[in-house]
Amino acid sequence: MESQSSFTSLLLMKDISKSFGSTQALDRVTFDLQEGEVHALIGENGAGKSTLVKILSGALRQDAGDITFAGLPFSPSNPLDSRNTGISMIYQELNLAPHLTVEENIMLGKEIKSGPFLRKKEMRRAAQNALEMVNHSDIPLDTPIKELSVGIKQIVEIARALVDKAKILIMDEPTSSLSLEDSEILFKIIRDLKKQGVSIIYISHFLEEIKKVADRYTVLRDGKKIHTGTIQDESLENIIQLMVGQKLTKMFPRTQHEIKEVSLSLTGLRGRKMTADIDLHLHKGEILGFAGLVGAGRTDVLRTIFGLEPVLKGEIKVGYLSSLKSAPWSRIKQGMGYLSEDRQKEGLALNLSIADNIALSHFEPYRSIGFLNLKKYKKSIDNFLRTLNIKTPGSDQPVLCLSGGNQQKVALARLLHQQADILLLDEPTRGIDVLSKTQIYEWIGELASLGKSVIFVSAYLPELLGVCDNIAVFHRGKLISLRPVDHWDAHGIMTAATLGRTSKGKYSGTQNHA
Amino acid sequence: MPKKGKQAQVQVLLNWIGPFIGLILVLVIFASMPEIQDRFLRIANLKSVATQSVIVALGALGMTLIIISGGIDLSAASNIALASVTTAYAINAGVSLPLAILIGILTGGLVGLVNGFLITKLRLVPFIVTLGMLGIARGIAKWIAKNQKIDAPLTWINDLMSSTPRPPWLLLAPGVWVLIIFAILMAVVLRYTVFGRHVFAIGSNEATARLCGIRINRTKAAIYGIAGLFCGMSGVMQFSRLTVGDPTVAVGLELDIIAAVVIGGGSLSGGSGSILGSMIGVFIMAFLRNGSNMMGWPNYIQEIIIGGIIVIAVALDQIRHRKG
Numbered sequence: 001m002e003s004q005s006s007f008t009s010l011l012l013m014k015d016i017s018k019s020f021g022s023t024q025a026l027d028r029v030t031f032d033l034q035e036g037e038v039h040a041l042i043g044e045n046g047a048g049k050s051t052l053v054k055i056l057s058g059a060l061r062q063d064a065g066d067i068t069f070a071g072l073p074f075s076p077s078n079p080l081d082s083r084n085t086g087i088s089m090i091y092q093e094l095n096l097a098p099h100l101t102v103e104e105n106i107m108l109g110k111e112i113k114s115g116p117f118l119r120k121k122e123m124r125r126a127a128q129n130a131l132e133m134v135n136h137s138d139i140p141l142d143t144p145i146k147e148l149s150v151g152i153k154q155i156v157e158i159a160r161a162l163v164d165k166a167k168i169l170i171m172d173e174p175t176s177s178l179s180l181e182d183s184e185i186l187f188k189i190i191r192d193l194k195k196q197g198v199s200i201i202y203i204s205h206f207l208e209e210i211k212k213v214a215d216r217y218t219v220l221r222d223g224k225k226i227h228t229g230t231i232q233d234e235s236l237e238n239i240i241q242l243m244v245g246q247k248l249t250k251m252f253p254r255t256q257h258e259i260k261e262v263s264l265s266l267t268g269l270r271g272r273k274m275t276a277d278i279d280l281h282l283h284k285g286e287i288l289g290f291a292g293l294v295g296a297g298r299t300d301v302l303r304t305i306f307g308l309e310p311v312l313k314g315e316i317k318v319g320y321l322s323s324l325k326s327a328p329w330s331r332i333k334q335g336m337g338y339l340s341e342d343r344q345k346e347g348l349a350l351n352l353s354i355a356d357n358i359a360l361s362h363f364e365p366y367r368s369i370g371f372l373n374l375k376k377y378k379k380s381i382d383n384f385l386r387t388l389n390i391k392t393p394g395s396d397q398p399v400l401c402l403s404g405g406n407q408q409k410v411a412l413a414r415l416l417h418q419q420a421d422i423l424l425l426d427e428p429t430r431g432i433d434v435l436s437k438t439q440i441y442e443w444i445g446e447l448a449s450l451g452k453s454v455i456f457v458s459a460y461l462p463e464l465l466g467v468c469d470n471i472a473v474f475h476r477g478k479l480i481s482l483r484p485v486d487h488w489d490a491h492g493i494m495t496a497a498t499l500g501r502t503s504k505g506k507y508s509g510t511q512n513h514a
Numbered sequence: 515m516p517k518k519g520k521q522a523q524v525q526v527l528l529n530w531i532g533p534f535i536g537l538i539l540v541l542v543i544f545a546s547m548p549e550i551q552d553r554f555l556r557i558a559n560l561k562s563v564a565t566q567s568v569i570v571a572l573g574a575l576g577m578t579l580i581i582i583s584g585g586i587d588l589s590a591a592s593n594i595a596l597a598s599v600t601t602a603y604a605i606n607a608g609v610s611l612p613l614a615i616l617i618g619i620l621t622g623g624l625v626g627l628v629n630g631f632l633i634t635k636l637r638l639v640p641f642i643v644t645l646g647m648l649g650i651a652r653g654i655a656k657w658i659a660k661n662q663k664i665d666a667p668l669t670w671i672n673d674l675m676s677s678t679p680r681p682p683w684l685l686l687a688p689g690v691w692v693l694i695i696f697a698i699l700m701a702v703v704l705r706y707t708v709f710g711r712h713v714f715a716i717g718s719n720e721a722t723a724r725l726c727g728i729r730i731n732r733t734k735a736a737i738y739g740i741a742g743l744f745c746g747m748s749g750v751m752q753f754s755r756l757t758v759g760d761p762t763v764a765v766g767l768e769l770d771i772i773a774a775v776v777i778g779g780g781s782l783s784g785g786s787g788s789i790l791g792s793m794i795g796v797f798i799m800a801f802l803r804n805g806s807n808m809m810g811w812p813n814y815i816q817e818i819i820i821g822g823i824i825v826i827a828v829a830l831d832q833i834r835h836r837k838g
Contacts, residue, residue, distance in 0.1 A: 308724070332727035340725060347725070349718035351785050360715055361726035363708045371706045414726070 010035045010199055011056075011168060016065035018051055025051040027223045028065070033168065038190060038200045040214035040231065042207070044243055044433035047220040049203050053170045056201075057089045058082035070167075088161035089170040096153055096160075098146035103127040105145055106160045130159040133196065134189045150294075151182025158189060162198075169193070170201045175209060176431050179294035180459070180498070187213050205431065206460070207236050221245055244434055251438065252466030255445030259469060260284040262319075263453040264305070264422050269314035271304030273297055275477030277314055282422065282453045287444060289464040289485070290457040292474030292497045298457045299341060300477070302424045306338040307331050318422070332361055337420030339411055341427040341457070347411040348399050355381040355395040357410055362418035388413055389439070405436030412440060416447075423447060426457045441467050461490045475500035532830060533778050533794040536823075540798055544805035554808060558677075561686060565677040567800040568689040569594065569755070569764070571793060572748035573771040575700050576626070576741025578792040581775050582704070583737050584717035584784025585640035589629065589647035590745050591767035595760065596655040597622045597749020601671075602664040602759025611669055618753065619746035625651050626742015630735035648768070655761035664759035674754040689751050696744070701789040713737060717784030773820070774799060777827040798823065 011033040018026040026048045033039050041049045054060040056067070058076030067074045069085065076082040079089070096105045106127040112119045124141065131137045136155050145153060154174060161169055175183040190200060190213050204210055210217060211231055219226040219242040226242050240251070264282040274297050282288055290298040303309040305316055307326040315322055318334045328338070340347035348357050358381055359366070366377040381395045390409045392402060399407055408428065415423050425444070429437040444454055444467060458464050464471055465485060472482040473496035480496045496502050544554045553559060573590050580587050601618030605611065625647065632643045658664075673680060674689045684691065704710035712733050715723040724730055753759055776782065777798055778791025799820055806816040 306725075328724055329727040329729050338725055340721075346719070346721040349715055349722045349785070352714060352718045356711060356715070357722075360711070360722070360728070363711065367708060371702075372708065372711070374706065 009033075010037075010070060012068040013052070013056065014066050014068070016052065016055060016062045016067075018055065018060065018062050024223050026055075026062070029220065029223070029225045031218055031225070031228075033199050033201065034215075035167075035199055036194050036197045037216065038194060038202055038214045040202045040204065040210040040217040041220065042204075042210065042217055042239060042243055043220035044435060047243070048223040049220055050172065051223075052220070053089065053172065053201060053203065056082065056168075057087060057170060083164050083166075086165055086167035087170070088164055088166040088168070089172070090154070090157055090161060090174060091172065096145045096157060099144055101142050101144055102131075102139055102148075102156055103141040105156055106130055106163055108160070110163055126163060127159070130162045131155075133162050133193070134159050135192055136189075149182070151178050151185060154178065154182070154186065155189065158193075162193075166198065168199045168201065170203075172203045173205065173431060174202075175204065175206065180494075181293065183209065205433070207239055211236065219243055240434065252463065253438065253442050253445060254467075255442070255449045257285045257287075257445065257448035257469075259286045260451060264319075265317045266301075266305070267315045267317070269301075269304065269316060270312045271300055271309050272312065273300045273477055274304070274312075276479070278479050280472065280479065280482060282455060284421075284451045284453055285448050286470065287448050287454045287456055287468045288482075289468035289471040290455060290474060291459075291461065291464055291471055291493050294459065296474040296497065297477040297479075298474050299426055301474075301479075302338065302426055302455065302457060305331075306336060306424055308338070332418065332420075335419075335421035336424065337361070337415035337418055337422070338424045339415060339426055339428055341430065343407055343411050348407060350400045351398045353396050354385070354392050354399050354402070354410055357399050358384065358395075358414050358417050361414055384413070384417060388416070388443075405432035408432050409436060409439070412443065416443070421452050423452060423454045425454060427459065428456065429458065429460065429463060437463070461493055464493070465490065473497050473502075533791050533798065533827070536777070536827065537794050537798050537801070540801050540805070544801065544808075547805075547809060550805070550808040554805060559804070559808075561677045563797070563800050563804045564690045565675055565687045566804070567796050568675065568687070568693050569748050569751050570767065570770050570774060570800070571693050571796045572696070572744050572751065573767070574774045574792045574796050575696055575789065576744035577771045577775050578778075578780060578787050578789055579700070579704075579713060579737050580640070580741050581772070581780040581782065582717045582784065582787040583713045583734065584720065585633070585734070585737070586644060586772065586782065587626075587629065587738070587741055588641065588644040588768050589625065589651050590644075590741070590771050591764040592648045592651035592655065593622050593625045593742060593745035594749040594752055594764045594767065595762070596625065596651045596658075597746040598753040598756070598763060599655045599659045599664060599749075599759040599761050601750050601753045602666040603658055605666045605669070605671075606664065611671055615671065615750050618750040619743055622746020622749055623739055623743040626745065627735060627739040629742065630738030633738065634731035634734050652761065659759060659761045661761070663761075666753075666757065666759065668757060671750070671754050672757050675751055689754065692747070692751075696747075697789055697793055704789060709733070709736070714785060717786075719785075770799060773824050777824060779831065781831070795827075 009032060013031040015028045015030055016026050017028055029048065029052060031052065041052065043049050051060060055062050058079045058081045074085065076085065097108065100108070103124060107123050112122045112126065127141055128137060131139055134155055139152060139156065145156065158169065174186060178186060193200065202210065202214055214231045216228060217231050217239070218228040219239065221243060261284055262281045263284045266278050266280050268277040268279060270277050278301060292298045300309060304311055307328050307330065311326050316326065318324055324330065324334055344350065355378065359377065363372065365380065366372050378395060385392060385395060388409065390406055390413065392406065399410055402410065412428060428440055441463070444456065447454055456464065456468055465488065468485050470482060470484050471488050471493065473480045473493055475497055480500055481502045492502065545551055573594060577587055577590060597618045600621040601614050604614035604617040629643055629647055632638055633640050675687055677687050679687050704713065712723065712728045715726065715728060716730060716733060720730060752763055756763065774795035775787060775792045778788065778795035780787030780792065802820055803816055806819065
């Protein structure tokens with residue numbers, strides 16, 4: 001373990017306060033960053049992490065408090081100010097121009113010119129240098145960005161920040177859209193950058209990941225700094241405790257439920273991007289987890305079942321009924337519901353009201369002789385929101401005005417509202433705070449105890465292991481193995497997901513229920 | 515940061531009131547011009563403006579639906595001309611007058627359905643499909659009319675657009691009443707029916723709408739079909755006013771129709787718009803034309819003013835949304 005004194009102080013944010021209207025987003029928060037340090041910012045959604053880094057990156061201005069950067073007072077008035085000083089933000093949603101090449105993206109806004117003309121050779125060298133700094137000089141400079149994977153795009157974005165001679169990189173949920181392999185690559189880059197003296201502020205919901213890459217951590221809660229410490233000294237349970245503030249009795253609440261007859265069966269099913277036929281049965285009262293790397297086909301199976309992607313061959317039976325129409329509208333009538341992994345682009349109509357987003361798949365209860373009974377509609381949706389404990393400024397407000405966690409709850413509430421019997425949930429807890437996650441686990445458990453069937457896709461192994469009855473692991477478009485949860489551990493799942501084979505037992509690609 | 519409930523309510527009110535203030539402003543400005551203030555707000559003038567607005571307004575009813583759903587219809591004006599021609603043609607062919615009207619309306623509906631079919635089945639963008647239809651419908655109109663106007667005998671159809679209606683107790687031209695009835699009907703459809711919610715959902719996020727089990731293709735075909743029917747109605751009114759079926763009428767009118775919807779709060783990216791807003795948009799433009807004419811301002815001044823109003827209306831709308 002390195003001692004604190006071996007670092008030299010680079011940044012000090014002292015007693016920073018910021019409020020929006022009546023909400024105190026930050027309350028005298030002090031935060032410091034050493035040279036060559038990875039400092040994790042931890043906290044639930046709305047704890048103030050984003051506000052703090054936005055102040056540092058010049059997107060917001062603090063109400064009170066001072067920032068010292070490299071020994072000098074620092075008060076950025078816009079993001080460009082910060083970038084020029086050496087503070088760069090790597091955005092959650094990637095910020096690259098898809099049609100331009102890698103080189104053009106890296107050098108965008110930093111063109112080297114003589115007079116009006118570009119000095120192409122020097123620019124190319126600069127771009128190449130930047131890629132070398134992140135140890136990826138193998139990325140082709142002339143490829144358009146849109147042809148690259150998300151992981152590579154992120155690396156390009158980091159390279160772009162390095163051209164600015166960044167001394168501090170701010171990474172906000174950098175792995176949320178990365179596969180585990182790409183995440184590992186990112187961690188390696190982070191370690192390399194550290195050696196070169198670059199400091200990193202690292203925001204993430206994944207505590208294991210923070211444990212891996214960070215030196216120190218700071219926990220924020222409700223706009224206040226709770227604790228700063230060295231990450232090695234701390235157990236994850238303790239950190240979660242600090243984040244949440246109250247004793248979390250159980251991270252994964254288990255509701256008693258019983259697995260009954262088959263509700264959905266796939267026989268020899270093949271859809272786009274699947275490399276092998278799939279056979280599996282889902283039962284009433286079962287929570288079936290889908291594990292695997294990003295792009296391993298988990299999402300494609302769900303989308304094929306729900307009719308969003310064509311069935312190339314094979315059969316999908318709902319209950320005992322086969323040859324049903326495979327289109328979302330028909331699947332909904334058959335009692336299915338699908339929660340999209342991308343709530344912004346697909347899952348929610350962001351500028352429609354909360355009520356409309358919930359009722360969109362099921363207006364029937366409010367319709368009489370062709371017309372909506374708006375009073376009844378509003379009243380029952382309000383009741384519904386109350387029973388689900390979703391706090392909103394009003395059900396007639398656009399979904400846009402909710403936090404990520406509450407948006408996700410609304411998206412899931414739609415499936416509850418339409419009383420789906422088979423729920424296909426694609427990454428239902430991605431990018432949301434711990435409390436919202438726990439609530440969603442509770443809902444899933446209750447659904448199972450009511451005899452509903454749930455398929456739960458997730459890249460987060462602890463939750464799959466904590467919530468599911470059975471887990472199926474996918475690798476490169478193929479179902480590798482499906483077993484009861486107590487036949488799996490994280491290591492076994494990772495082996496199956498990354499290598500495409502199972503590490504223990506003789507369970508093969510097909511069915512194996514307890 | 516979550517937006518506060520009250521603030522958002524004010525926002526909704528603003529969205530609605532914005533165009534309304536615009537209309538009042540236009541009325542106040544012209545009413546205070548000394549040269550015309552005695553004539554501008556007279557009942558007779560208001561009636562004639564209302565009558566003149568019927569053609570654009572009927573088109574705008576359908577266009578509102580299309581724009582809320584995230585589409586566009588550039589063929590509206592050609593469709594109106596085609597419907598006016600088929601109406602005249604049918605009368606000359608000796609069919610009964612109600613049937614001739616029906617034929618005109620259905621012509622429009624058919625063109626709309628073809629638009630909807632091409633957009634959904636061939637997965638082409640509405641801009642391209644309706645740009646093609648703009649030429650096709652106009653061409654067919656000229657073909658049917660043998661490249662000239664179709665004269666038809668004067669009948670009661672021509673009274674539909676008379677601002678001194680018979681019987682006089684109607685007060686307004688029958689065409690205006692038709693407009694009022696259908697405007698209310700469409701406003702109710704948008705707000706109180708599942709179809710209406712689906713139109714907004716498709717415009718707001720088509721992927722979400724599909725995921726929620728909305729039958730996108732069907733709904734879109736219905737939207738373009740209904741909009742076509744309104745163009746057909748508008749074509750009948752056009753015929754009523756001109757007493758001839760003219761294949762060259764209403765050139766460029768689709769832009770007026772689109773402008774009215776946009777001034778009234780419709781967003782070309784879909785998901786917002788209202789019938790009331792669009793109607794206000796129609797009247798803002800109608801009163802501007804009418805007032806400028808009375809003032810004796812040349813045509814080009816009107817064009818500049820209306821062009822400016824469109825840009826200002828949309829810019830204000832954007833600023834409102836950015837603040838939100």
